[in-house]
Amino acid sequence: MRRATSAFVTALVAAVALSAPDPVAHASEVSGAHEGNGISASVVHVQVYRSGFDWSMPWRQKAVQGALGSGFLIAGGRIVTNAHVVADARQILVRRPDQANPRIATVEAVAHDADLAVLRVEDPTFFEGLGPLTLGELPRAGSQVLTYGFPLGGQDVSSTAGIVSRVEMRSYVHSGPDAHLVVQTDAAINPGNSGGPVVQDGRVVGVAFQGFPGFDNMGFFIPIPVVRHFLQDLEDGTLDGFPDSGLETSPLLSPAYRRERGLPESHSGVVVNRVVPGGTADGVVEPGDVLLEVDGQKIANDGTVGVGDARVTFQTLFDARQIGDAVRFGVWRGEREVELTATARRVARYDGMRNRYDVAPRYVVHAGLVFMPLEAELLKMFGRNWAQNANRDLVWHQVFREAERPEEADREVIVLVRVLRHSVNSQMSFTGPVAVEAINSLPIRSLEDVIEAFGSCEGRFDEIVFEGDAGIEALDREKAKAAHEEILQQYAITHDRRLQG
């Protein structure tokens, strides 16, 4: 269910950014630590100044913005916080609750797909007298937790108590399509709490990170299995990310479907609809297989496995693996059970479905024509309902192409995003962003192709072919080349291309 899901989730993220709640302090906050100053002292205030890129004008950055969050000290003189606290950061200041002076911090690693980051502070005096917090385990539903952080409403560290409501897989809205384990709690988690620790029995059991505006007593934190994955991933100095199962499955709640697959009553599992090119299961699991177990964990007919006391989709099992680890599948194929082994892999193309941070947009400007690769950030210009409002060809490529044309799964789509008006191009018909099929008879599959196509033309005209009913367009080649620099100057564009994000 990746395609539709990603469309809807991305839409959701746009909504979040547009409807950021008023930063109002929660009335039920209780100041002061319940578990002694040991915890509070290791919670830090994080102030960030950020300047992201402007995907509608990819050559420029946005105005600087301030943001506040929380973090906490772990072993090795490092501070854990949320990726969304430090996304696009240009300056990060951390402050201990018992000190007035903020120190400059740097990002050691950031995992936007898990909304986690690790910060470093160069100044060793910052850590004097501070003990790192230790990591605990996944808390049980119904148990009590304490959240620590710097929510709006005061300067001091604040803590609140709550109950673990449930454990589930849920979308991480910072990145968009990624889903990992989350824990829901009724402890107050408010703006400013982001990145703060959630504590049980003196140990950290999660990192506060997201909530629903308008829903009281409903906050979410990133549980320890996800945090540990991130930290273990980092141990070799490079961040590889989380594996993608590459499995599109349906529950097997239908007895008819189970019988049709020949699945004995004693077995349970989910049916594999499709195996995504490049995912962990690619080349190993086949469509029509019934997935019985992953790494020895049995999958129920509704697609869930037991995690602590909770039942969560089997996809959570892939979060327990690092890229390159072996993953064992048990499948029912034909008349028998088959054991399969695969290597955990990450699907790089899914980055194009994520919200992008800390990366500059790629683009090429030629004679005022702005070309960019199709990705989620680009589609946001159509608003939160882009899946319904954007050019339909672009939506098809973004959401449906992988499934309908798996052989083209990794194809890059180049979009003519904008025309910077100049007499050389202003007579062109341009009614909004449109996919480019070919330029000067060269099929366009990358920004490099755009450059090559315009560079290689021999004729008097550059001919551009669009997808769908948008037809074709042409530029007078010599005039276009002559106008290129002038257009860049007029529109204050210092570089006519950025090929690496």
Add this chain to the structure above:
Amino acid sequence: MRSRTTAASRADLAALVAVLLTLAAPPVARAQEPLAPEAEPVAAPAAPPTPASTILNANLRSGVVRVQVTGQEWNWQTPWAKQPPWTRPITGLVVPGQRILCASVAFGNHLLVEVQKLGDEARTPGRVVLADPEGPLALIAVDDPDFWDDLEPLPLADPVPRAGEVAILRWRPSGLLDSYPGSVRQVRAGRHGLSRTHLLTLDVATGADGLGASEVVVADEKVVGLLTGRARDTWAAIASPVLEQFVAEAAGGDWRGFPRGGFAWQNLTNPALRESLGLAGDETGVRLTRVLPHGTVAGALQTGDVILEVEDVPIDSTGHYDHPIYGRMLFALLFSDGRRPGGTLDVKILRDGERRTVATPLRRIQAEADKIPPYVYGRGPDYAVVGGLVFQELTVPYLTTFGDWQRRGPPRLLIAYEREAATPSPESPRIVLLSSVLPDAANLGYEGVRNLIVERVNGRRIGSMDDLREAFLSPEGRFHVVEFLPGLAPERLVLDVEQTRASEERVRAAYGVDQLDSESARP
């Protein structure tokens, strides 16, 4: 990154808006300046209403009647049932041959038509003798000869005025014939109701509201058009020459419909593009980007052709031509205005650098010839309920159940509409949907499935409801297997043949489905 597996999780996400807990100061403003598509020039604000100056004379009163139509649409979500019925008063124009002419979409799923003239207390039964939704236009006969006493056809203007004052005649519920002042804003090529055909159209500005029910527009005691609906800040009327054509051909018993070009095209406003295509300095035209299989140019023209002239009339680079009377008009009008299917039209094109004139046979395109019919009249939805799964053709009436469907409909169905609506193929004349599920023991586990495009049933490709019916007759052993266009879960589902059969009575009783298959309901 995780795949989410259930429709429920999507609904869940959509219902609840999550927010990051970073405290952003100032609040994040994510909305970038949108890349606005180039806007069409918007008409200037309407002129202030002019005072009433047209006084109705007796002549006009005897040419305008009230038509009351009762109808009922099908409910496309539960395609075996109908919507609540409606009754609508519209205005009718008396035309020669003892007929009443109306320009209204009401004549599609009508059940009862009654007419009333000024002074009548009772309504007289009428009969629709001809209706063409591509007007939309309808002719009504009244069999009671007494009804026609004192009624006189009104003269139809030809040409119609391009400007000036008009009176808009509308029948009030009180039995009063009202006249509102208005003025003609422009004459253009326009589409009306659900029609896809461009017809000669009058835009009328008026202070009156709630129009568009075939009100009669009069200037100088002649009828200049019948109002069909709103067009931005004005009201649109089908102009009299079109009415005249319809009435005359219908009177001869030989209405063949309005012909239509049947293609998509692009502007050639860019001189570089024109030159690169090989057009001479003073030559203009438009370039075809798609040719539909059933239209006038099908088989004669192809994508990439540049249309230079139609019947010796030059087409400009924005697809307009200079009408001898009305000035600049969209060239789609050249295919319908005064033309009828059966004739031919000379189209001069530029193809591969060569100019040639092609005689294209004028054709109408019936709504039912489209892959996704724009409207469905004279029949109900084509559906079948199998094991509680509701299958039906994808049609625009189905899409309209999503309300503002172009912005609210299921994204994959919107893509299908954009790409395939008018391009059926012999193997795939229609798109078949699993539109919803009526939960039953036979379909346990599939309760939330909806709006999926069916690709195969029991191994057979599905391009029509007939394909589907046939495929369900030959199950794969003990099971029916339904496969959908991949990309949305589930991509495949399985029914037990025995269970499916056993479900029929249960589904019928539990959901009030008298006919599980629309075919069995037909004579």
